[in-house]
Amino acid sequence: MPASDDRTREFAFELALCAHLEAETEWLPARQLGAAVVAPGRRIVDICAVVPGPRFDERTAITADTIPTRAIESDVGVGEAVYWRDAFDCSREAARTAVDRAVESGFFERERRGAREYVRRTTRYPEEWFAELVGVENKPDLDAPGALERQLRTDVSLGLFDRVVLATESYVTRAHLNRLPEEAGVWRFDPETGDRTVVREPTPLRTDRPGVELVEERPLRTDVAVVSAAEKARARRRLAERAYGKGWRTYEFPACARADATADGRPRCSHFGRVVDPARECGADCPAREDGDAPDADVAALRDTRTPWVRDPAGVVRRQSGLDRFT
Ligand code: SF4
Structure with a gap:
């Protein structure tokens, strides 16, 4: 290092x-x-x-994740479900990705009518x-x-x-x-x-x-x-x-016996006595590295406790079997 x-x-x-x-x-x-x-x-x-x-x-209730901009700006409304492809003014691939991510996050729900997939918003965007x-x-x-x-x-x-x-x-x-x-x-x-x-x-x-x-x-x-x-x-x-x-804890903790996590979830090296950047400093060429388990830090739990961000919101999808899953 x-x-x-x-x-x-x-x-x-x-x-x-x-x-x-x-x-x-x-x-x-x-x-x-x-x-x-x-x-x-x-x-x-x-x-x-x-x-x-x-x-x-209202925003935290929807999802802990990013809601895709394309989904927010689409013609998919909260009322009648619309054919997914008609609601986007972008490439088919980009629209597909936006729909899938919006459904995954609980911002859209989908249903099948014959061979076609229809989508609607689960809630208005606040x-x-x-x-x-x-x-x-x-x-x-x-x-x-x-x-x-x-x-x-x-x-x-x-x-x-x-x-x-x-x-x-x-x-x-x-x-x-x-x-x-x-x-x-x-x-x-x-x-x-x-x-x-x-x-x-x-x-x-x-x-x-x-x-x-x-x-x-x-x-x-x-x-x-x-x-x-x-x-x-x-x-x-x-x-x-x-x-x-x-958020800001976007790093992976290194699988090194000398790696530790501070109480607020920063990666710290006990050997060098300071916070380290795992992507740059904790490679195989670190002379002090000792293979071991990565520190057991639940960064999502920390963020949930320490900020108004909500890790696991109840969601706004009306959970009915078969309605929010496209099979
Ligand atoms: S890999 Fe090196 S810098 Fe990283 S935690 Fe281990 S000893 Fe410290």
């Missing part, structure tokens, strides 16, 4: 901040999600925190289930800022998040603040103690107005795209859904 480098430090910082937000707020933090509209893979935000809204309980999306960019060491300024400027000009924050372990100087867009908030966070100081409050962004997305930067030109308020609303819902389904 290499000595702790920038990436392992950022990973441990990110997990510590997610655990802290989970403990100190009602928010639902999730890690590493696409946060652009026109070029979704171009901006991956470190943490997207969902702030519950007035209809949050649009106001989230109140805000908070985007957090982590940069433990401000002396190695990388693309930080560009990332924050992109977030501010696009306005997909209601608030955008930089989280750092570094002491934040006036010069640092001056380099960042003034709308971006700044937190100083100590991943060891969990102390978080608000250095600057974020300015709320206008999510209900068109935004400007930085699509590509080349040496002599920068391509941007104007994103309408309606496109942003769709992207925000997709992002909120993905965050709800994904």
Whole structure:
């Protein structure tokens, strides 16, 4: 295992901040999600925190998973079941996937009429289930800022998040603040103690107005795209859904006798005495590795206990044998 480098430090910082937000707020933090509209893979935000809204309980009652956007936007309603293929304005394959996932999650139910499959919603989609999306960019060491300024400027000009924050372990100087867009908030966070100081409050962004997305930067030109308020609303819902389904404990614990789980579900190595990134550090080439069982951490149970996310909702499907299963 290499000595702790920038990436392992950022990973441990990110997990510590997610655990802290989970403990100190009602928010639902999730890690590493696409946060652009026109070029979704171009901006991956470190943490997207969902702030519950007035209809949050209606959303948690449906499913613990992500509800596919295509299913939400389809012509499948709560009333009369419709022929599945007629309800989607996309490829057959994409529609099929959306239907299957929506049925699996309990958002759709299906029935067969002759050789045809019909679907309907089990409930209306509660649009106001989230109140805000908070985007957090982590940069433990401000002396190695990388693309930080560009990332924050992109977030501010696009306005997909209601608030955008930089989280750092570094002491934040006036010069640092001056380099960042003034709308971006700044937190100083100590991943060891969990102390978080608000250095600057974020300015709320206008999510209900068109935004400007930085699509590509080349040496002599920068391509941007104007994103309408309606496109942003769709992207925000997709992002909120993905965050709800994904959360932040997305790693596998290593099958190593020296691996442990912290009380809040972070992977810790007793040999190196710190949180580790299993995907990067716990391979066969780790000199201290000792084959053993992976720690017995039930991360879904932890998330259920520590956040408003509901692991195993009763569901809204009217469970009748043969109705919710397509055979
Ligand atoms: S948990 Fe095991 S494999 Fe991972 S860094 Fe520690 S000793 Fe190496």
